[in-house]
Amino acid sequence: MSERPQLPERLRAEFSELLTHYPERQAALIPALHRCQEELGGWLTPDTLEALAEFFGLEPVEVFGVASFYPMFQLRPVGKHMVAVCHNIACELRGAEDVLREACRVTGAKPGQPSSDGRFSVMRVECQGACTAAPMLVLDGVFHENLATADVARVLGSVR
Amino acid sequence: MSATPLKREVYLLSRIDLPDSHTLSVYKANGGYQALEKVLTGGFTPAQVIQLVKDSGLRGRGGAGFSTGLKWSFMPDVAKDARPRYLAVNADESEPGTCKDRVLMEKDPHGLIEGILVACYAMRVKTAYVYVRGEYRLSYERVAAAVQEARAAGLIGQKILGTDFACDIWMHKGAGAYICGEETGLMESLEGKRGHPRPKPPFPAGSGLWKSPTTVNNVETLCNVPFVITRGAEWFKSLGTPKSPGNILIGISGHVERPGVYELPLGISARSVLEECAGGVWKGRTLKAWIPGGSSTGLLPGAKIDVAMDHDSIREAGSMLGTGAMIMLDETACTVRAMQVISRFYDHESCGQCSQCREGTQWLAQIFARLERGQGRMEDIELLSSLANGMAPAKTICALADAAAIPTHAIVKNFRAELEEHVRLGRCPLGSAHEAAELEEAHA
Ligand SMILES: Cc1cc2nc3c(=O)[nH]c(=O)nc-3n(C[C@H](O)[C@H](O)[C@H](O)COP(=O)(O)O)c2cc1C
Ligand code: SF4
Ligand code: FES
Numbered sequence: 001m002s003e004r005p006q007l008p009e010r011l012r013a014e015f016s017e018l019l020t021h022y023p024e025r026q027a028a029l030i031p032a033l034h035r036c037q038e039e040l041g042g043w044l045t046p047d048t049l050e051a052l053a054e055f056f057g058l059e060p061v062e063v064f065g066v067a068s069f070y071p072m073f074q075l076r077p078v079g080k081h082m083v084a085v086c087h088n089i090a091c092e093l094r095g096a097e098d099v100l101r102e103a104c105r106v107t108g109a110k111p112g113q114p115s116s117d118g119r120f121s122v123m124r125v126e127c128q129g130a131c132t133a134a135p136m137l138v139l140d141g142v143f144h145e146n147l148a149t150a151d152v153a154r155v156l157g158s159v160r
Numbered sequence: 161m162s163a164t165p166l167k168r169e170v171y172l173l174s175r176i177d178l179p180d181s182h183t184l185s186v187y188k189a190n191g192g193y194q195a196l197e198k199v200l201t202g203g204f205t206p207a208q209v210i211q212l213v214k215d216s217g218l219r220g221r222g223g224a225g226f227s228t229g230l231k232w233s234f235m236p237d238v239a240k241d242a243r244p245r246y247l248a249v250n251a252d253e254s255e256p257g258t259c260k261d262r263v264l265m266e267k268d269p270h271g272l273i274e275g276i277l278v279a280c281y282a283m284r285v286k287t288a289y290v291y292v293r294g295e296y297r298l299s300y301e302r303v304a305a306a307v308q309e310a311r312a313a314g315l316i317g318q319k320i321l322g323t324d325f326a327c328d329i330w331m332h333k334g335a336g337a338y339i340c341g342e343e344t345g346l347m348e349s350l351e352g353k354r355g356h357p358r359p360k361p362p363f364p365a366g367s368g369l370w371k372s373p374t375t376v377n378n379v380e381t382l383c384n385v386p387f388v389i390t391r392g393a394e395w396f397k398s399l400g401t402p403k404s405p406g407n408i409l410i411g412i413s414g415h416v417e418r419p420g421v422y423e424l425p426l427g428i429s430a431r432s433v434l435e436e437c438a439g440g441v442w443k444g445r446t447l448k449a450w451i452p453g454g455s456s457t458g459l460l461p462g463a464k465i466d467v468a469m470d471h472d473s474i475r476e477a478g479s480m481l482g483t484g485a486m487i488m489l490d491e492t493a494c495t496v497r498a499m500q501v502i503s504r505f506y507d508h509e510s511c512g513q514c515s516q517c518r519e520g521t522q523w524l525a526q527i528f529a530r531l532e533r534g535q536g537r538m539e540d541i542e543l544l545s546s547l548a549n550g551m552a553p554a555k556t557i558c559a560l561a562d563a564a565a566i567p568t569h570a571i572v573k574n575f576r577a578e579l580e581e582h583v584r585l586g587r588c589p590l591g592s593a594h595e596a597a598e599l600e601e602a603h604a
Contacts (some may be wrong), residue, residue: 021330021332022330023244023370024351024352024370026351026352026353027332027350027351027352028352029352030332030333030334030335030349030352031332031333033335034294034333034335056352065354066352066353066354069337069354069355070294070334070335070336070337070355071335071336071337072294072295072335072336073335087501088256088455088501088505089256089257089414089451089455089487089498089501089502089505090256090257090413090414090419090487092497092498092501093413093414093415093487093489093493093498094414094415125295125336126254126256126336126338126505126508126509127254127255127256127257127258127455127505128295129253129254129258129259129261129262129293129295129296130259131256131257131258131259131411131413131419131485131487132259132411132412132413132419132420132421133259133419134413134414134419138295141295141297142297143298
């Protein structure tokens, strides 16, 4: 009944250029998944995955199989702002759990679920390569390093 | 340890404090692109470049420490093999504790590009991909901008520096999976698939990206190359130790006063990294344990801090140099808790293809978690060892299983008393059990 979902024209144009970097089409899939997530609402909806499958000449299940392998791709609705707290060893040794607890307190979100007002998602993530500036969190892709627990509210407040 | 003090000279990080160090003009004003000019217009054949890199003794900085020149020489002869050939630059940096490639990409991206171009010339590669972990937004932007600048300046593309050398460099973004740092996982991921490592052989030089000859090199490895070219193999060997020449970027994190990334000659004593660079253990405490080279290298007792930071010395001390990422634990830290976190990581990152790894990492994570909570049994300690024996060495498609098994063996060997104390007391003697329970619940 419903039409097959299509990618917006500007993304199709962008991805066509991307394809020229590689000998095979599928190589552009992960960069394209990133761009779709950035441009189309912060997570990859079933429609987006289907539209990507059409563009790449793959089965939707193949695109889903790739997207679901990579922790950076969100396959469920997320809050407007993404807060990722590293809980790996170097951060753990310098207070990652306190940062996580504080991020949850400030946003009212539980790890892995959007806050009830839909403004934030708080995620536990593995080492982000900021170990010498631990503990840290990533807010909408931007690293905030050398955090004291007391800094968390200020950092998250910057996008309130 | 060598009797003569090691020569200290900074080169890798020599430009990073200059304003706008990431730009082409600053790079060029400080010696940049002279190595490329030297090989392209100075009459060097590709084979001579490979020989020079071999002679320098440069070893890969991605963790395994393999000879870079030797690796390059594995690429097939172009006269006999007409397939396209590739260089994949490993900028996936995700071994916990490791954050050195990021410094190079953010502050000296042209140094990486020059290293890539020299490597491509040497291996007769015309296409290089820089696979940057997705989270490294600034690294990606800086290298991408530098590629654009270099292309506009005729340093990338056709007829580079007016010669017949042609080379393209493309940026590629990963999406947060540790296993894509493993060279064959990286290649699968670059092809747009799940990052499932491939069985070896075939090795990448014979069949890599799109079944074509491919070399995978780490960022820091490639950043060493221009210096080897301009200053020569003898200069390079004057730094570091005979078997591990040159400088290495050592990131030191955890319980120290001044965590950071420092450039030091290989063979530097771990104590001097801790005390001179990092200002010692924080809060005036003492060192209980430390990890010499990222989370997949075994925990050593604090007493072993006088070991030299080179491949052979650390192996003799019972661990590995890995990525040179030192993670320090003070007297208040719990090594069981540390292993709970580390084993949880490998469980999370196992790609699941090999049952020893998929099941083994899960078991290790569960056992460390219950030991930390005080719900473990004495038999669990033997179980840890036997599980680790079942996973490695070389029992699986890639070395992630080894990366989980190695620190497991190390804690049983070096900190057995602390494991036993958790069982005897039925809790963490250092009081981190409450947090551990919460942590597990949230992870489930
Ligand atoms: C599980 C696993 C993860 C790895 N992650 C990385 C990484 O993030 N960066 C890297 O350069 N090498 C990583 N390696 C090592 C690569 O497989 C490969 O040896 C390296 O990139 C080769 O470059 P080099 O010779 O210049 O060191 C990893 C290896 C394994 C087994
Ligand atoms: S060892 Fe682990 S990570 Fe490596 S291929 Fe096998 S299951 Fe995957
Ligand atoms: S352990 Fe947190 S950034 Fe590396």
